[in-house]
Amino acid sequence: MIAAALVFIMHLGFATVESGLTQSKNTVNILFKNTLIPCIGLLTYALCGFNLMYPGFADEDPQFWFKFAGFGITTDEAGVTSAYNVGYTYWTDFLFQAMFAATAATIVSGAVAERVKLGTFLVFSTIFVAVCYPIAGSWKWGNGWLNRLDTPFYDFAGSTLVHSVGGWGALAGVMLLGPRMGKYTSDGKIKPILGHSMPLATIGVFLLWLGWFGFNGGSVLSADPGLVSLTLVTTSLAAAAGGVSAALASVIFLKKPDLSMALNGILAGLVGITAGADQMAADTSIYIGAIAGVLVVLSVLFFDKIKIDDPVGAISVHLVCGIWGTLAVGIFGAKAGTAQLMSQLTGVAAYAVFTFVFAFVLFLILKIVMGLRVSPEEESEGLDIGEHGNVAYPNFIANH
Amino acid sequence: MIAAALVFIMHLGFATVESGLTQSKNTVNILFKNTLIPCIGLLTYALCGFNLMYPGFADEDPQFWFKFAGFGITTDEAGVTSAYNVGYTYWTDFLFQAMFAATAATIVSGAVAERVKLGTFLVFSTIFVAVCYPIAGSWKWGNGWLNRLDTPFYDFAGSTLVHSVGGWGALAGVMLLGPRMGKYTSDGKIKPILGHSMPLATIGVFLLWLGWFGFNGGSVLSADPGLVSLTLVTTSLAAAAGGVSAALASVIFLKKPDLSMALNGILAGLVGITAGADQMAADTSIYIGAIAGVLVVLSVLFFDKIKIDDPVGAISVHLVCGIWGTLAVGIFGAKAGTAQLMSQLTGVAAYAVFTFVFAFVLFLILKIVMGLRVSPEEESEGLDIGEHGNVAYPNFIANH
């Protein structure tokens, strides 16, 4: 339950990171999205659960919907779910799953920020959270086919199931939306669009790190204290290594120690360790985090080069480092070896195809039906005025 | 104890919500009040406790003062209070009560912001926390008359005892203070005065939501994990439903999805579920929260119409939705029915009369003795300069 509270606070972390790393003229819009996403995540999960109780749908099995989605979560007489073979109650599991599902949608939010239509994005999020995430999740956490491979695919707390899933959705959205106006000039230059508040971004990253204690630590809640505390240490060491290595990488590649790179490096380390946080040694965690920190810097530069405009670096952090963390289990994990690595690659590929196609098709349908992108006038003026008729900082003189 | 830490963080939530939703020229003043209120709450409770030890006051009963105030909290040999029939120590109970009492004063703070004199408000808060809150609270939590009705009045974690009490104090203060200059023009128009930082307000609401996990979850701390986790789920679902319904209501009534309404909707849902968080089903929680979310939007519009100027919407959130949540126990609760509803109405009415009259008379006396409102010059220039000789953001050019 404490872990659920910590995972909840991650949504404040996402809200502050994303608003901090974007322009002040879009801040209300980003905060609105990030406030509504956990609300929608909670309600979507609850409403789907309640559907089960209507006659004609599933009379005898109150967990029908979850099974339909492949989750197979059932509760024994004491209300303890089978999904975790520990002392979680059904309700704690519900809070966890809802928060995880909302996380996947939040990742998309950051990448499509500053030009996506609010209504379209909220419809996308609802369907993504209600359909795509649980179907994909069931393959592993619902004891689906990936969990039944000879060497089962392993993803402790969601490098692939949460972060890559969100990352593929983000990539699909950015590809269909195109870059923000003025980001890539006609003569091939990349114009940086700076975030409007580095303190907000820093607050967000620290809150995410804190939340990750719940994310990773909570996944072994009933296990012995030794394992939980080891998980917190591997999580922290990977984050620390990611922050330091990304800062060093920024000195090498950007000539200056860059705060936003260091912050994204911490997130990269956290995403990277998530798949194997329970089975890595302390030194291995440092290697995984350090590699993730370099990867995220290179990835941000690479996506800018190919004109994939991701304002907050969400694709680099969650997709690239999510894949890295998943593969790292096959390289450094308890059962490291070719068999495990092949299983991890299988999982990565399966999630890539399913999630990317799902998100791409869904965004495409919504683009035709509702429109995906705000008008150039609105984008230039800011989505806060256009979508909300309001501004985030009315008492300060803006300098767009 | 974890719950006490979470409830503590609510005071940071209040500080950031209130400063975010008001003008930057009054930010230092609001932060100062919200920083001192929990300090005063803690000390007031402690000093009252220590008074007991002085001879001639109560030699034999170290808990005398609490009894005087009607609380009737006593400890058995093991130091466990009788107020909660669970494993709370006296000290944990003290921290909880002090934090709850300070919450009632903080609610008033938001409504009277941007024109109340600092000294007057701090004197009001101290007396309100030390006298009004514990007397009123004793009627229910001290096993007073409301708890001894045939069908006892029910308020699980303070929809009435904390939130309405604060709300009535806020209403009394606003009525005696009058609206901020320029808010209602002579030709009958309502001029919106926007908050200066939506990120601060958003941070505040998320922290309050987190704190509510402690507020509601902590009130069943020793119960079975199932009940605590159910409470967290009902709390979260009501918050989520309040946020979504207030956002939808803002689209209907204000034509745009309004972030501050969505944020207040979340708080409305939280206040609404507080009275019955331990006995609502998941679907009922959603209904209660959704109705609270609509109520808060209508209430904000209504109070603006009758020129009750409440800068942060505290009366709408805490008083209106506190009453709604209390009545909801009679409508949807475990013992729903006419008898329970009548008890709830009795409680609501009793708290209305006592708290409003107490706060009104106290504010009136202070108005005569100390003055209630700053000068028009100070209000125009900002209370930061007038009361504190300082500004919150000296490095930015203001745009009042």
Place this chain on the structure above:
Amino acid sequence: MIAAALVFIMHLGFATVESGLTQSKNTVNILFKNTLIPCIGLLTYALCGFNLMYPGFADEDPQFWFKFAGFGITTDEAGVTSAYNVGYTYWTDFLFQAMFAATAATIVSGAVAERVKLGTFLVFSTIFVAVCYPIAGSWKWGNGWLNRLDTPFYDFAGSTLVHSVGGWGALAGVMLLGPRMGKYTSDGKIKPILGHSMPLATIGVFLLWLGWFGFNGGSVLSADPGLVSLTLVTTSLAAAAGGVSAALASVIFLKKPDLSMALNGILAGLVGITAGADQMAADTSIYIGAIAGVLVVLSVLFFDKIKIDDPVGAISVHLVCGIWGTLAVGIFGAKAGTAQLMSQLTGVAAYAVFTFVFAFVLFLILKIVMGLRVSPEEESEGLDIGEHGNVAYPNFIANH
């Protein structure tokens, strides 16, 4: 483990306090330092631990390095450390120690802010965390000589071992750096340089208070709930008393209720109670906190008088109140008396000499080798541009 999460969040508290109390042109620099310090703290501790496993260094004792540093932490077969005679695992202890060590470096960070070279400070921090802190800490927590005095030196959670150690480092740094340009004019005037965001500073202080629940509460984790909750109460009452007394002192000495003084008063109370949080009565905690709150105001004024320029008041909070708290154990503690007071004075003096000399010499060497202070041009323009090529708030017009 929960306590470790709370202590972790203190680093966000330090980051926001320090950036809030300094100028916006140096915000990126301060956030960068405060983000990297906990990362470096974690890695330094981990790397030192791993060094032990290399042959030729210590074949048989995997805890060698800690012993070399005097800590003497060893684990029994179950992985439980001897440093705490409680249910802490080695890993939890590691997280705690790393966070504590990083705290000492963070204290220095605030005092030397706005003019220290980034690289120099990071090298200082790494060595300070890796060498000075553990050697000094071993004297007490590693069962060293101070713990073996006839009346052992007592420091429950680090008034001296963490806060004074950081404070002496801060004093050494400020003495070698000199004041910020323009702070003390040639005609003997003191020009206040205001912090750029009071909400950030307030957020920081509340987070530090929250973190202190973990800091102090966590140090008795396995003890009975009564003792832990007493510790939280003494901690909270001292903080509250410090905030109120510093606010009152600011009215007396500065003529206005000053928010930054009230905030520093809370921190002063927290630092003051830390040495004896487990053995003070509730009333004594209030006295200790109230005295700390007055001390911090007088100390800030005093250091300004002697031209020791400490932008955030770190020396006053952590060093002065750390000493006060340590002595308070000899005055008010369970074994109060001349013997205990002499032991406390011995400890204070020993840490003063060792830490100040260590930090002074280290800073002096770095000053010669790397340079300590940025150029006047860079200081005037801001370290954000100079060190990072970036600014914290590109969308607002600055008013330096």
